[in-house]
């Protein structure tokens with residue numbers, strides 16, 4: 001193969017690999033990925049939630065370290081709801097995710113937005129603001145779960 005043509009083929013290959021959906025070999029990989037991202041996000045959100053609820057003493061540094069992780073994770077799951085990832089392994093994704101994709105995206109964006117506000121509150125070291133922002137984040141989680149997450153796992 002002529003060198004220039006070979007280079008063009010490599011570049012074209014990289015470019016087509018870039019879309020998020022193409023980063024998963026099979027549906028099962030995408031499902032595992034998004035479930036994992038939600039798990040990590042919920043874990044770190046929970047540590048801040050414990051402070052907001054007074055179950056754990058408020059430590060602004062620890063809170064901000066955790067909200068930074070929540071922010072970083074918040075957009076990742078939504079790269080893994082591509083076409084044909086409704087099955088492949090047990091999951092709780094409702095068909096509405098693909099049927100009402102604009103609404104699903106709006107719910108995801110809303111959560112990411114509220115999570116950024118929570119991070120700002122934690123970085124400011126303001127527990128009252130953390131409590132308020134935590135309520136809004138929780139509301140955004142619940143709203144999306146109500147519409148788009150099934151009660152039971154599929155088979």
Ligand code: ASC
Pocket residue numbers: 042043045046049137138139141142
């Ligand atoms: C969390 C978590 C969720 C949401 C949800 C809010 O901390 O893991 O799934 O908040 O419970 O209603």
